[in-house]
Amino acid sequence: MLRLPNFHYHVPATVAEAVALKAEHGPHASYVAGGTDLYPNMKRRQQEPHHVIQISQLRELHEVRDEGGHVRVGAGLTLTAVHQHERIARDYHALAEAAESVATPLLRNMGTLGGNLCLDTRCNYYDQSYEWRKGINFCMKKDGDICWVAKSSPKCLAVSSTDTAPVAVALGAAIEVTSAKGETRRIPAGDFFRNDGIDYMKKEHDELVTSIHLPAPNGWRSSYMKLRRRGSFDFPVLGVAVFVKFANAKGAAAKDAPVEEARVVLGAVFSEPTIVHGAADALVGRPLTKESIEDAAEAAFKIAKPMDNTDYLLSYRKEMVMPFTKRALLKVM
């Protein structure tokens, strides 16, 4: 069977200790929370940290706290805890939906919110064993120097495959990180990622994600749709997260109220969750109607650039941006 390589295993008692260990061992160290992403990758030698720093035991990472209306969710919460959390399920429905759509119940019992946000990008030239990758003479993301998906591409095009990240971006959430210097900062989720399959997060390497801050629920609605072959446990090969806030969003009148603020975010078609600005333009200032939804979906369709490195034909994934965006918006109508 596939076995893990040898590594040093650290179990720090505090966040400070954890970040210090990471700073000490630099690029040779990895945090591990649920391990549902890191360990399989290590078995396939996609990642080969010599030091693995366990963080799931850190108490601070498990809190869900109301901070004056908005909610702070610890990065160490398991995905099961996230989608079963009463408050989250009620006020942040899209996040609960996304968390519940990740993998299988067993993996969700281990996998964490932080780990999901930091999930390695995916590509079916890369998510393979060392022996397999030897057969293609490796690629730029690990052990090689070319991208087989687009040979002339100067950068890796591996796919952002996290379900919760597009939702975090759509909600306008902020991701809180703590560094070895003891500094804590909040990065808007929209600024957290980078469209680069290798260097896909803007946070510093030693920075630990401690929590995610969700905006106060004041009438906006959100939803998440996910394309995959099997509803039972597949990664997304297209995700659509939407956030819609209506002007004067009270009661039944909301139906005809014009949209005041909107975000449509595509997951799994780039190396980062991507905001479709054209979709917001199509939605804002008009009531949410079949026509405005059609225009928004069209805008999303236009920008999506899936590559041939996941399940499903890329042309199909692109085609599906339309119906999936429409359905995500219909859900908040």
Added chain:
Amino acid sequence: MSAKRSQNDGGASSRGSHRAGEPTRVVGKPLRKVDATDKVTGKTLFADDLVRPRMLYCKLLRSHLPHATIKNIDLGPALAMEGVVAGLTGAEMPIQFGILPVSQDEHALALDKARFIGDPIAAICAEDEETAEAAIHAIKVELEPLPTITGIEDGIKIDEPRIHDYGTRGNVHKVVNLQFGDVEAGFAEADHVRDDVIFFEGNTHLPMEQHASLAEWSADRKLTLWSSTQTPHYVHRALAKVLEMPAARVRVIACPNGGGFGGKSDPFNHEIVVAKFAMMTGRPVKVTLTREEVFYCHRGRHPVLMRIKTGVKKDGAITGMHFQSALDGGAYGSYGVASTFYTGALQTVTYKIPRYHFQGIRLFTNKAPCGPKRGHGTPQPRHALEVQLDKIAEDLKMDPAEIRLKHLTPPDSVTANYLKIGSMGLGECIRKVVAGSDWKNKHRKLPYGRGVGIACSSYLSGAGLPIYWNHMPHSGVQLKLDRSGGVAVFCGSTDIGQGSDSVLAYVVAEVLGIDPFDIRVVTADTDLTPVDLGSYSSRVTLMTGNAALQAAERARELVAKAVAEKLEAKVNDIVFADGRVFRASNPDEGYSFAKAVQYAEAKFGTIGTVGSYTPPRSPGRFKGAGVGPSPAYSYSAAVVELDVDPDTGAPQVHKIWIGHDIGKSINPLLVEGQVEGSVYMGLGEAIMEEMVYRENRNMVHKIPSMLEYKSPTTFEMCDVETYLIEDPDPNGPFGAKEAGQGPLLPIMPAVANAVYDAVGVRIDEIPVTAEKIRRAMRDKERGREGRFGPTKFPDVDWGDPLVVPPPWEGGDGKPLEEEALKK
């Protein structure tokens, strides 16, 4: 239950063989499996669970190039590593092996050439698995790449380089051309002729258990191999051959298999390598493959491109069929020659086909070798036939269920290609699923997006001929009756989860009137058990069942004689039931089973009997007539109801109704399990599974993992309604036929036909995925043909056909001589 009751039921007669239709006490009851408790409590030891003292671990180095000359292999750096005990290359085991005598084309480790990514080329054994793993990466290999043969087209067109230096020509492994009657005349008579080209993509077995083997070499130079194999007898032969050992010194024990489906039916490289290592080191050596390596062992469903041309009368009666198939064989022969014949064999056993022409070609390509997967070579042609029949029914404005019912192959007949049909319950299968699914109110009547489809199939209950030519039985059973009343059954058959151990116990228990759970079943050990050819071709229940029946009846005869003598009764007045042997005319007079055995032992000496089974000879007398005959054919019919999401094309199967003609269920619970399991596997093949390679990147397998090789989970599984049709077949034990493979076959075509009913597009390519459906729907929206699939069959040099006149044209099963042909 009282003895009286059993007498009134007729009981078991100690005269002659069990007759179909007699009341039974064990057979036909939904009992649990004899190994069920061990399985569910985790007690069962699979091959990878075995641990021996001082055991070493083996790892294979596999080629990372799809086609290459091996220039040099230097084990030196690996052997120098701490913990590494020994290394091997192909040179140490140069003798070739393979499952079929006609394709002995494999080496334990590639000798001079690597033929696909994953082909084993060297091996290491070490103190632990990590060390062995590290060591194979230290081996220095020099490979010189050769051009690759990527698929069917390449195989037909490109002769050089040849992947193998045998076969018909170039990279053509095998060509078959068999003609039964004048098909062209059949087309001329027809009111309508359809010509379709259909592709069935390859897919794999995906058993939960990865292959594992453990070899041990004893001080007196005997070899034992425990392995996850479906065919210990064939592994036994291969080991003796390659290792140049007397077979008497080789013992192969097949562990319970965690799923086989045909993927553990070949002798494998890793089995021979660990045996060799055990002999070299004197220590036990184990190997457990990774999931990725299982994909490289493969031997699964061949990708097959098919052309099917059929002439029909207005009422749907077939006047002639011309069937062509091209198989992408992968890098080795495996069962491929048989697979090729099978793509043309069973077309004739469901609907009357008076004239039939079959042409098949198998190509060598640089991919994991294909072989037998559940249905072996027959699901692809069955799919093409059943989809075409759906189209013909539409062309003729007939109901697809009716057109089938109208033209069934009659029971007790011989087909155009000389297959002898016995019992035939397909009509009843069709009627059951049509009624159960409310077909008449659904077909072409459901709202857009929802549809139903029907399809049928048939399968062998064991192949009529063994894999290597011989006149010996296909299955043997020994029975030991102990004076304590204990009964042990010994048989070479292998339980791969299908319940063959249980069937042995049920049959013996039925005949001897004892509790099946008291019987000890010893199977799949070449030292202890008589040969059974293996768990493939759905042969085990019929063949070992018959052998067990014979052995048990012989034992009953001995015991009955002894008891009759004691009771001063007639032998045919002696009954076996409820653990007693007694007088039918006075049930109170009799003995416990143990006591009865003691009388028998006193009279005859130690009580042991044997039974064996050899299938009847088939009427075909031409080259190729060996593939297709079976003692009995099972039949199935299925109706699928599904939704297609009009926006996404995604198919969602809601329910499948399936009727299966089982002859007689030895255990209906196990039969239903096999039927539902077949439906489940068929559903995966129908809508998602595919073994695909990246032509642009060295022919790597695109997705050799459980996550990315998409196979349905329980979540994707639909509801299944199973109808068992019981029409006992005279050749089966108690009338039983097969259940393990046939019910898979109708699922794929029924799904394709249902998709057409739902959204009006024809997907002439398996799997029927959302992408393909959407593509065809879009084409249709734009005024083009609403169809996805291949449009042409490549040109092939088929050579001259072997012409065999069908029985109704005066044929006797022999091919025409050349002179006759000229006339």
